[in-house]
Amino acid sequence: MSAHRDPKEKRYWLDDPANVTRLVRVFYVVCAALIAIDVFVPKHGPFAIEHWFGFYGFFGFLACVALVLIAKQLRKVLMRPEDYYDR
Amino acid sequence: MIGEFSPGLILILGALLVPLLRGRLRAIYMLALPVAAFAHLTTLPHGDLGIIELSGVSLTTLRVDKLSLLFSYVFLVAALICVIYSLHLRDTVQHVAALIYAGSAMGAIFAGDLVTLFIYWEAIAIASVFLIWASRTEDSYRSGMRYLIIQVGSGVLLLAGVLIHYRQTGSLAFGALGLDTPGGLLIFLAFGIKSAFPVLHAWLPDAYPRGTPTGTVFLSAFTTKVAIYALARSFAGTDILIPIGTVMAAFPIFYAVIENDLRRVLAYSLNNQLGFMVVGIGLGTDLALNGAVAHAFADILFKGLLFMSMGAVLFRVGTIKGSELGGLYKSMPWTTGFCIVGAASISAFPLFSGFVTKSMIMTAAMEEGYFWIWIVLLFASAGVFHHAGIKIPYFAFFAHDSGKRCQEAPLNMLVAMAVAAALCIGIGSFPDFFYTLLPFETGYRPYTLDHVVAQVQLLFLSALAFTLLMRTGIYPPELRSVNIDAEWFYRRAGRSLADGARMAAENGWKSVTHGIGRTISVVIAYVQRHHGPEGLLARPWPAGTMALWTTLMLGACLILFYL
Numbered sequence: 001m002s003a004h005r006d007p008k009e010k011r012y013w014l015d016d017p018a019n020v021t022r023l024v025r026v027f028y029v030v031c032a033a034l035i036a037i038d039v040f041v042p043k044h045g046p047f048a049i050e051h052w053f054g055f056y057g058f059f060g061f062l063a064c065v066a067l068v069l070i071a072k073q074l075r076k077v078l079m080r081p082e083d084y085y086d087r
Numbered sequence: 088m089i090g091e092f093s094p095g096l097i098l099i100l101g102a103l104l105v106p107l108l109r110g111r112l113r114a115i116y117m118l119a120l121p122v123a124a125f126a127h128l129t130t131l132p133h134g135d136l137g138i139i140e141l142s143g144v145s146l147t148t149l150r151v152d153k154l155s156l157l158f159s160y161v162f163l164v165a166a167l168i169c170v171i172y173s174l175h176l177r178d179t180v181q182h183v184a185a186l187i188y189a190g191s192a193m194g195a196i197f198a199g200d201l202v203t204l205f206i207y208w209e210a211i212a213i214a215s216v217f218l219i220w221a222s223r224t225e226d227s228y229r230s231g232m233r234y235l236i237i238q239v240g241s242g243v244l245l246l247a248g249v250l251i252h253y254r255q256t257g258s259l260a261f262g263a264l265g266l267d268t269p270g271g272l273l274i275f276l277a278f279g280i281k282s283a284f285p286v287l288h289a290w291l292p293d294a295y296p297r298g299t300p301t302g303t304v305f306l307s308a309f310t311t312k313v314a315i316y317a318l319a320r321s322f323a324g325t326d327i328l329i330p331i332g333t334v335m336a337a338f339p340i341f342y343a344v345i346e347n348d349l350r351r352v353l354a355y356s357l358n359n360q361l362g363f364m365v366v367g368i369g370l371g372t373d374l375a376l377n378g379a380v381a382h383a384f385a386d387i388l389f390k391g392l393l394f395m396s397m398g399a400v401l402f403r404v405g406t407i408k409g410s411e412l413g414g415l416y417k418s419m420p421w422t423t424g425f426c427i428v429g430a431a432s433i434s435a436f437p438l439f440s441g442f443v444t445k446s447m448i449m450t451a452a453m454e455e456g457y458f459w460i461w462i463v464l465l466f467a468s469a470g471v472f473h474h475a476g477i478k479i480p481y482f483a484f485f486a487h488d489s490g491k492r493c494q495e496a497p498l499n500m501l502v503a504m505a506v507a508a509a510l511c512i513g514i515g516s517f518p519d520f521f522y523t524l525l526p527f528e529t530g531y532r533p534y535t536l537d538h539v540v541a542q543v544q545l546l547f548l549s550a551l552a553f554t555l556l557m558r559t560g561i562y563p564p565e566l567r568s569v570n571i572d573a574e575w576f577y578r579r580a581g582r583s584l585a586d587g588a589r590m591a592a593e594n595g596w597k598s599v600t601h602g603i604g605r606t607i608s609v610v611i612a613y614v615q616r617h618h619g620p621e622g623l624l625a626r627p628w629p630a631g632t633m634a635l636w637t638t639l640m641l642g643a644c645l646i647l648f649y650l
Contacts (some may be wrong), residue, residue: 010418014485024554029131031551034544041540048462052539057544063469064552071344072563078570079345085569085578 134323147199212238218302300398324371336362378447414488431502
C-alpha cells in the first residue's frame with residue numbers, strides 16, 4: 001500500500017496504526033462505561049427481558065457476531081463469480 | 088375547478104419543456120419546478136378535489152389529506168434535492184425522465200381512486216426505467232428490461248385487481264381494502280411487488296445498483312415509497328403484513344454483509360428499512376402507522392443521502408466495489424462527513440432522524456405484545472447499523488488505503504448532500520414540528536432516558552462486535568463476486584428452462600421444416616416431371632394439334648349431351 005504512495009503526500013493522523021489502536025482502546029472504555037451506567041437507568045419497557053442488566057448492549061453485540069458468522073457461512077452457498085449471470 | 092389539478096402534473100408537464108432549455112436557464116427552470124409544485128400545493132384545501140366524470144365513472148384525481156400531504160412534502164423535497172444533485176449532468180433524457188418520474192409519484196400519492204392510481208403506477212414504472220438505461224451499458228439495458236417487466240407486471244396485476252374489485256363492489260375508491268376478495272388479493276400482490284416483499288424483491292437489488300450515479304438517488308426515493316403509501320392507505324392493520332415485514336427487515340441484512348457492490352448493499356438496506364414500515368402498517372395502531380409513514384419520510388432523506396454519497400464516489404472513482412475502495416476520506420472529506428450523517432440516521436442514533444421514527448414502530452410492536460417480532464426487529468436494527476452504518480462508510484472511506492486519489496464531489500452534489508444531512512439532523516434533533524405533520528396525534532416522546540441509553544448501548548456494542556471481528560480477521564473480506572438471490576429463478580433456472588424449451592422448439596421446428604422440405608421437393612420433382620423443360624405438359628405444341636383436341640373435346644361433349 002505505502003510502497004507506491006507519493007512520499008510528499010500529507011500524512012494523516014489515522015495513517016499511524018498506533019493512533020488507530022489508541023482510538024480503539026478509547027472506544028472499548030466507552031463501551032464498558034455504557035454498560036456500567038445501565039445500573040442507574042430506570043427502565044419502563046413492557047418486556048421483562050429489557051430489564052436484564054445491559055440487555056440492549058449484550059444483544060447488539062451477540063446479534064452482530066451471529067449476523068457476521070451466519071453471513072460468512074452463507075457465502076459458501078450463495079457466492080458465485082462476478083460473471084455468473086453472463087455465462 | 089380549473090385550479091384543482093395534481094401538483095404532480097407541474098413536474099410531468101414541466102419536464103417536457105426541459106429539452107428546449109440549455110445551460111444555466113435549464114438549471115434554474117428545473118429547480119423552479121418543485122418549488123412551483125409546492126406553491127400550488129399550499130393553495131389546495133383538504134378534501135377530494137379534481138373530480139373527473141368519465142363515462143359514468145367518477146375519478147378523484149386529487150385527494151388532499153394529512154397522509155397524502157406528508158408524502159407529497161417529502162417527495163417534493165426529494166425531487167428538489169435530486170435535481171440539485173444532478174445539475175452537473177448534460178443528459179437531457181435523464182433530466183426529463185427523472186422529473187416525470189417524480190411527478191408521477193406525486194400523482195399516485197394524490198390519487199383518490201384506483202384508476203388514477205393505476206395510471207400513475209405505470210407512469211412511474213416507465214419513466215424510472217430510463218434512469219437505469221441511462222447508464223448505457225449492456226448490463227444496465229438487460230437489468231432495466233427485467234425491472235420494467237416486473238414493474239409493468241405489477242401494474243397489470245393492479246389493473247386486474249381493480250377491475251374485479253369494481254365488478255364486485257361497484258366502487259373504485261382508493262381506500263381500505265380487504266384480502267378476502269380476489270380483487271383485494273391481486274391489488275395486495277401488486278403493492279407487494281413494488282414494496283419488495285420477500286421473494287418478490289429481487290428487482291430492487293438487481294436494478295437499483297445499475298442506475299446512473301444520480302438516477303439511483305431518484306429511484307431510491309419514489310417507487311417503493313409510493314407502494315408503502317398505498318399499503319398504508321388500503322391494508323393498514325392487515326395481520327399478514329407483520330410477519331412479511333419482519334422477514335423483510337431481517338433477511339436482506341445477511342446479503343448486505345457479504346455484498347461487495349456498495350450501492351447494492353444500500354439496496355438491501357432499503358429493502359430492510361421497508362420491512363420496518365410494512366410491520367408498522369401491519370400493526371395498524373395509530374402509533375404504528377405514524378411510525379411507518381414517518382420512517383418512510385426519514386428513509387427517503389437518509390437513504391437518498393447514502394446513495395448520494397456512494398454516487399459521488401462512483402462518479403469520481405469510477406467503481407463502487409468495496410474490494411477496490413478505501414481511504415477516500417483523504418480525497419473526499421465532505422462526502423465522508425455527509426455519508427456518516429446518513430449512516431447515523433439510518434442506524435437510528437439519538438439526534439438523527441431514524442431514532443425518532445423507527446422507535447415508534449418498535450414501541451408499537453411492544454405495546455401490542457409481539458415479543459418475537461420485536462426481537463427480530465431489534466436484531467435487524469443492530470444489523471442495519473452493522474451493514475449500512477459501519478460497512479458503507481468504513482469500506483468506502485476508511486479501511487485499508489486503496490491508494491486511489493480523486494477530487495472532492497462537485498459542488499452541486501455537496502449542496503444536495505448538505506441539504507439532506509441538515510434535514511436528517513433537523514428531524515432527529517427537533518422532532519416536535521415533524522410529529523405535527525403525521526396523520527395521528529399520539530403524544531409519543533422519543534427522548535426518554537431509558538430509550539436513549541438502550542439505543543446507544545445497542546449501537547455501540549454492535550460497533551464493538553464489528554471492531555473485534557475486523558481486528559481479529561474473522562470479518563469476511565470484500566470479494567469480487569455476486570450472491571445469488573431470488574432473481575436466480577428467472578436469471579438462471581428460468582433461463583435454463585427457456586433454453587431447454589428453445590432447444591426443444593428448435594428441434595421440433597427442424598423436423599417440421601425437414602418434413603415440409605421433403606414434401607416440397609417431392610411436389611417440385613412431380614411438377615418438374617410434367618411441367619419442366621422436358622415435361623409432357625410443357626412441350627410446345629403446334630396450333631393445329633390444339634385445334635384438333637378442341638374439336639375432339641367439343642365432339643365428345645356433343646355426344647355426351649345426346650346420350
